[in-house]
Amino acid sequence: MSDEGQQLALWALYEKFSFGGNMTKSITRLNPPALPNASEMGYSQISIVEPGRMAYISGQVAWRPNGEAVPESLPEQMSIVSINTKAALDAIGAAPHDVVIARIYMTNLTPERLEEVMPPFLAIFEGAQPCVTGVGVEALAAPELQVEMELIVRLPD
Numbered sequence: 001m002s003d004e005g006q007q008l009a010l011w012a013l014y015e016k017f018s019f020g021g022n023m024t025k026s027i028t029r030l031n032p033p034a035l036p037n038a039s040e041m042g043y044s045q046i047s048i049v050e051p052g053r054m055a056y057i058s059g060q061v062a063w064r065p066n067g068e069a070v071p072e073s074l075p076e077q078m079s080i081v082s083i084n085t086k087a088a089l090d091a092i093g094a095a096p097h098d099v100v101i102a103r104i105y106m107t108n109l110t111p112e113r114l115e116e117v118m119p120p121f122l123a124i125f126e127g128a129q130p131c132v133t134g135v136g137v138e139a140l141a142a143p144e145l146q147v148e149m150e151l152i153v154r155l156p157d
Helices: 003-017 074-091 111-124
Strands: 027-030 046-049 054-060 099-107 131-137 147-154
Touching (some): 054 074
Antiparallel strands (some): 054 147, 099 147
């Protein structure tokens, strides 16, 4: 497509999403039923940003939609975090290879504890290699939580 054609296409998209010159709806918030209902606490599990179709997935922890107790084991918590992360990706039609960055927050971060979470963490990405940031923290949202993961995702076209 020529530069002029691209400019016309972009202008058509702008007009389609513009409301009489007012701001466009640039963020769509989601709290899919497969994840704990975050709207009750005042935040969203997922934010989809236009244009560019990026999604920002809230930190997933070892909370389950059915309210089952959080396991004490760090690897078990990471497995639940993995399930919640996959549910979030499924809810937005994305796959592990669409993840741009994953941020991991862990209490009492040590090399030994990091070794415990790496197998279930790496399994989430099915061979994809997104950017990863690991952050040691003093505490998470509840005292029983040990690990949390948030994602920035480029949604498929």
